[in-house]
Amino acid sequence: MSFDLIIRGGTLPDGTVTDIAITGQTIADIAPNITAEAGEVIEASGKLVSTPFVDPHFHMDATLSYGIPRINASGTLLEGIALWGELREMLTVDAVVDRALQYCSLAVSKGLLAIRSHVDVTHAGLVGVQGLLEVRERVKHVIDLQLVAFPQDGWFRSAGAEANLIRALDMGVDVIGGIPHFERTMQAGADSVRAACELAADRGLMVDLHCDETDDPMSRHIETLAAETLRCGLQGRVAGSHLTSMHSMDNYYVSKLLPLIAEAGVAAIPNPLANIILQGRMETYPKRRGMTRVPEMLAHGIPVGFGQDSMRDPWYPLGTGDMLDVAFMGLHVAQLSSPDQMRSCYHMVTASSAAIMGLDYGLEKGRVASLVVVDAADPIEAIRTRAPRLAVVSKGRVVARNTPVQGTLTTGW
Structure with missing residues (x-):
């Protein structure tokens, strides 16, 4: 089996670590360690994945x-x-x-x-x-x-x-x-x-x-x-x-x-x-x-x-x-x-x-594939740091990517 997109190893807001497989505009599977191939893979290990x-x-x-x-x-x-x-x-x-x-x-x-x-x-x-x-x-x-x-x-x-x-x-x-x-x-x-x-x-x-x-x-x-x-x-x-x-x-x-x-x-x-x-x-x-x-x-x-x-x-x-x-x-x-x-x-x-708003959002099999990968380990850290959105997926398609801002120290202690 092959999918259009797989989000690997993301952490859901409830703490569950899972892969999310997407075909077309739909979440086709959500489970740990999905081994199938995909047209694109987003590595989300250690990152928060939530509905948009x-x-x-x-x-x-x-x-x-x-x-x-x-x-x-x-x-x-x-x-x-x-x-x-x-x-x-x-x-x-x-x-x-x-x-x-x-x-x-x-x-x-x-x-x-x-x-x-x-x-x-x-x-x-x-x-x-x-x-x-x-x-x-x-x-x-x-x-x-x-x-x-x-x-x-x-x-x-x-x-x-x-x-x-x-x-x-x-x-x-x-x-x-x-x-x-x-x-x-x-x-x-x-x-x-x-x-x-x-x-x-x-x-x-x-x-x-x-x-x-x-x-x-x-x-x-x-x-x-x-x-x-x-x-x-x-x-x-x-x-x-x-x-x-x-x-x-x-x-x-x-x-x-x-x-x-x-x-x-x-x-x-x-x-x-x-x-x-x-x-x-x-x-x-x-x-x-x-x-x-x-x-x-x-x-x-x-x-x-x-x-x-x-x-x-x-x-x-x-x-x-x-x-x-x-x-x-x-x-x-x-x-x-x-x-x-x-x-x-x-x-x-x-x-x-x-x-x-009556929208059918949810990270479950069969739901619309709209989600966001956040550069934070959990919802609290996301709010505390207003963490970047590393990837934004709307209806099965990656519509935005952001690169984390990295500071460089020029001094030591």
Whole structure:
């Protein structure tokens, strides 16, 4: 028997040492010491081999636009939204496509092979939707790009947003989005959650809402989202992104909220890089940490996936496209420092996020052959060093290689 590709001697995230044989786009065998020949062999002895990195929350229509038309001087979320409103009027399909493809090239080099990108549907021209649908088609042989119809200025607050969102779904956008805390009233926010879930139930789609991205402890739309998920029978198809108001909520209320989220099967998508810099801007000291209650969510069995959110755009001036940076920040902000917790941070930028997006990733026979070989012995070392991706395999094909950077000392002791 002969295979197209064999990864030899890699260490899986659970510590198992194995070979992985690939034929076409599929894992044909996974076992120790596969002796068959292959068209190509990657020696991975002592290296971590895992499913690819996954970003469940990003804004690709805005990426790499930092400084256009100006810089976010206050660094706040609200100025970022206002600045995006200015930039949105200047967008062209070509500009969206060019910047997004630049980002996708960077992402692949980092082993990031699945991205859920929110795309603003506020403007009637749906320029971002047109651009990212083109990008999705152009990168589909390498990247699983999932698009969320996102009314940035509010489902009801922005005239025509609901109609635009439905048009975007009809054009082929995958997921229903929303931003209930940005509606004009709490009731309007709750109504937008209800509308999103009912539309998802009617169309058989997933829901991913920007939910309670605020320091206001009374922003409690996640409660409505969980309740509507149960009412509409959407368990396992709904995510609440950000959820930062939970860092300010009363502990007694949260003690009732977390079991409701778990019962509804609603996933949480915190975004540690962006929210640690955006939240708490109106405070002196002490300042809030800018992220939701990740350890408590994990303890309740709530699916959690870390997102990157932004890179070089109106909200976040930095970013590398590396989900290990996201895991590193998330580990620190959520104080996830035990060995099991640190490993969970790697899980939250790989397998957990893939499951939230409904992707069929896994290092098992018969699964899609997408994986990454990391220059580290285990997930903790990978996060600690933000280790290079030595090889990236997408759907059976090696799509990126990186050489470890070696320093040379010119002194002795």
